[in-house]
Amino acid sequence: MSDNQKVIEIEVLRYHPEKDKEPHKQVFEVPFTDDMSVLQGVQYIKDYLDGSLSFRWSCRMAICGSCGMMINGEPSLSCQTFLRDYYPARVRVEALSHFPIERDLVINMEGFMEKLESIQPYIIPKEPRTLQEGEYLQTPEQLNEYEQFSSCINCLLCYAACPQFGLNSSFIGPAATALLHRYNVDSRDGGKAERMELINSEEGVFNCTAVGYCSEVCPKHVDPANAVNQNKTISAADYFLRFLTPKGGAK
């Protein structure tokens, strides 16, 4: 390490259920270069300073969705947040808000997985087709209807940003709604009616108070707030239609 090596303080929220009653902070001094991410800083701690620090990571390039953390209080992917942007001040790293902490920076995301599974996140074909018949035709415009909502990497930053999810963890929340919307507006899909029951339910979109912070923190420009709001409109229309049509409106 050269003499002019810069050193930044990283404050980490530690919690070990086998020995800690509650989370506590610990500060590490980490030498860094300007191209180092917060993830690389945390990796440095694990490799050289404290092997017991636990966190999730893998791809290092903002696509696997593993390394979400609160960085100075903002939900962020640690791999694409850079230490240089905090230096010379201390940077604070904590587990994502609104989720139970399993250990250190690792949250329990079982609840999200259940939500993801509950929305039937797969094509329910409008018109079944055999492989011999080839691909469904889908124009670039039709692709454009859902492509953005299919870009969610399940990093959960939007849940950590969502005040309603913080108050009521059964709220289906931004990412799962975006995914539901992604399938509903796919020209190949005919499963909207089945999915709308969930949207209209107590866990559905009307929990959202339109703060919009979810879209702000989304690293993939999915804009889940947009999906939620479109579904409020659809859901409201369903509500009125169900009095007028025998099938209850959704189709």
Add this chain to the structure above:
Amino acid sequence: MEIYKADVVIVGGGGAGLRAAIAVAESDPALRIALVSKVYPMRSHTVAAEGGSAGVKKTTDSLEYHFNDTVGGGDWLCEQDVVEYFVAHCTEELTQLEHWGCPWSRTPDGHVNVRAFGGMKIERTWFAADKTGFHMLHTLFQTSIKYPSIKRFDEHFCVDLVVDNGRVQGVVAIEIASGELSLIEARSVVIATGGAGRVFRENTNGGVVTGDGMALAYRHGVPLRDMEFVQYHPTCMPGTGLLFTEACRGEGGFLVNKDGYRYLQDYGLGPAEPTPRNKAMELGPRDRLSQAFWYEQQKGRTIEGLHGSVVHLDLRHLGEEKLRERLPQIYELAEQFMGVDPARAPIPVRPAVHYTMGGILVDGLCAAPLAGLYAAGECSSVGIHGANRLGSNSLSELLVFGKVAGVEAARFAKSVAPGNSASLLRQAQAVEQRILGLKKKTGGTERIATLRKEMAQTMEDGCGIYRLAETMQKTCDKLDELKARFRNVNLEDKSSVWNTEWLLAIELEYQLDVAQAMAYSAINRRESRGAHQRLDGFELRDDVNFLAHSQAHYVADGAPRIDYGPVKITKSQPGTRAYGAAGEKAEQERKASHV
């Protein structure tokens, strides 16, 4: 110890594992499937694949062309009967993925679009912008939720296979959240754990890519085949090794040296033309492009950067609009990680380790030479990549052979009776004692991270783009030393919940085994072929002695034993591997001689 009973266990939840799980579920809904993955499936490294997936699509293309590109690209070390099966099933599998919702990029009339890729004669690479692997993985994962017979064991880390009565009958896995070990009994096992690129220092791979499944099979006597063939991708981010997809060049990007010169024309890939011509210049195969970089560096024509020498990937002439549409992720990576706007400045790049061509020896039905064991995807060596993989063949491989592995594992499971549970449990308990012992041991002095870094450095030093006997020998010796030092490892963390230091130690042990198989296979191959290039008197391909697959056999507490197996040739005799104008001339001569 918890015991689960399944019929088929699949280890690995990436593209191949998910495709295998769906294939088992569809072939018999009554079969109980356990899908074991050390991460949530959508975190698997398939997610990072960018450019696309190959399958014949255009009317001007043919299965024969795809076959020829693949076999020639692999420097004739491919199992040609398996390649024939592969190319014949790619398009059907990609169409299946389309039916399952994959957002493939489209032509204006709504058909799936294809793009050019390195070493491919005709455009046949299906793509979803430059996030193809991400979309394929999420489509497969979300589709897998439809099948109630797939029981997922997310964040369960597989630590051993259980072999009894001559066949594999289950696995032992750690539940990461609790640190508890479980036995999952099964009548067949599919390994789909991906590659091992993290044994090298500078690589494109995610942290999870540690060769686990290769080591699991290897330690149970299954050979690892063709492990010396490790692919360097020519265009990666200096320092981190993050990938800039080959699609950058498929869309028309240039590679230039410090003088702004498209240097590939000096390495048998020319002539340089303003728009990309397939199988020429920037659309040559990865091994040749990485080798050309090495020579440019020797000649002093590269640019010195903070993280070593670089050349420039120049995309400026494509314009911002096209870059945002076709290469949006690349655009953001360059901007956010390097502060480079690729519409306005060239991107500094250098080669990094990307892909493991070799792997668990399996036949064309994905069966390993251990009854009940199957493997698919990067962890396996089914024989389609030979000595150098073509870009966009690996994503198709996940689908085609993931399905085969699933169907075959299902068939095998139904053909055998359940095992002797008492005997399986005794074995699993012995595994548990060994694995817990690693954590409980005291008095060690070696740090995991130190050993891991020394391993990665020695692999880069000895098994890089060009290789010499002397440095390969040093690497072999260093790996022997690191294995010895591993026995003296010290874990600071003795706890149970989310003990990642413990998992890293187990991974490191896997990595050292796989690295040994690579290094010893490399030093024994006294020729140059595909990604294995020597500069010490073995510069040429030697079909007399080395048109053969290497097989590394595990030897406990010693160096691997290397022997060789035959290469299956059906219709393409080994020929000159040429690209650019020379390639076109060679192809014409080949055709003429067949008339």
